[in-house]
Amino acid sequence: EDQVTQSPEALRLQEGESSSLNCSYTVSGLRGLFWYRQDPGKGPEFLFTLYSAGEEKEKERLKATLTKKESFLHITAPKPEDSATYLCAVQASGAGSYQLTFGKGTKLSVIP
Amino acid sequence: DVKVTQSSRYLVKRTGEKVFLECVQDMDHENMFWYRQDPGLGLRLIYFSYDVKMKEKGDIPEGYSVSREKKERFSLILESASTNQTSMYLCASILSGRLDEQFFGPGTRLTVL
Numbered sequence: 001e002d003q004v005t006q007s008p009e010a011l012r013l014q015e016g017e018s019s020s021l022n023c024s025y026t027v028s029g030l031r032g033l034f035w036y037r038q039d040p041g042k043g044p045e046f047l048f049t050l051y052s053a054g055e056e057k058e059k060e061r062l063k064a065t066l067t068k069k070e071s072f073l074h075i076t077a078p079k080p081e082d083s084a085t086y087l088c089a090v091q092a093s094g095a096g097s098y099q100l101t102f103g104k105g106t107k108l109s110v111i112p
Numbered sequence: 113d114v115k116v117t118q119s120s121r122y123l124v125k126r127t128g129e130k131v132f133l134e135c136v137q138d139m140d141h142e143n144m145f146w147y148r149q150d151p152g153l154g155l156r157l158i159y160f161s162y163d164v165k166m167k168e169k170g171d172i173p174e175g176y177s178v179s180r181e182k183k184e185r186f187s188l189i190l191e192s193a194s195t196n197q198t199s200m201y202l203c204a205s206i207l208s209g210r211l212d213e214q215f216f217g218p219g220t221r222l223t224v225l
Contacts, residue, residue, distance in 0.1 A: 004154075032211065032212065034211065034212065034214075041218070041219070042218055042219070043116070043202050043204070043216030043217050043218050043219050044155070044202075044216050045216070046212070046213065046214055046215070049211075049212035087154070087155070089155075091211055098143060098145070098160050098162065098168075098206075098209075098211065099157055099160075099170065099171075100155075100157070100211065102154040102155040102156070103154055104152060104153065104154040105154065
């Protein structure tokens with residue numbers, strides 16, 4: 001069974017204090033790993049897709065990296081507007097074409 | 113911008129009622145999805161549709177059915193609502209196979225009393 005574990009469950013940072021969120025996964029074969037941001041009362045918003053170990057993608061203060069067992073979402077010099085829940089999901093190569101397995105998310109709070 | 117809209121933001125129903133949740137997307141996407149999101153469980157796929165009148169079960173289809181009569185509209189039906197179906201329901205759509213561009217609606221928070 002495919003599994004995605006995100007840690008920590010919650011993270012409080014001071015504005016400007018860089019950190020990383022972790023997404024560990026167990027799948028039969030990885031087709032893709034996805035990061036989303038979700039604001040309270042809203043649907044998730046797509047951030048990144050990673051396909052193979054060693055791949056990295058960046059967007060503003062966010063950088064996602066991928067190894068064979070986990071992915072990290074690095075947040076550099078965060079601002080209060082980065083506060084949100086960050087979701088990780090995987091698409092397994094053995095799964096149906098459209099099925100993702102989601103982690104439970106990391107709730108990030110950035111304090112001014 | 114792609115827009116995925118859901119018919120209600122908040123809904124309160126009684127046990128045993130038939131409930132319809134509707135989702136509409138305006139970008140001619142082939143594939144549409146219904147998820148539910150619960151604290152401590154994350155997002156779980158209920159059903160998805162890869163084309164009009166075509167559907168497939170996700171991870172938790174029990175107690176739900178779906179309808180897709182038009183490309184832009186995907187409905188989730190709770191035949192007889194139960195309290196354990198109290199949840200946040202999220203609709204999403206993608207161009208065919210493009211999970212890296214999945215657009216979500218704002219969600220419907222359903223409470224079953």
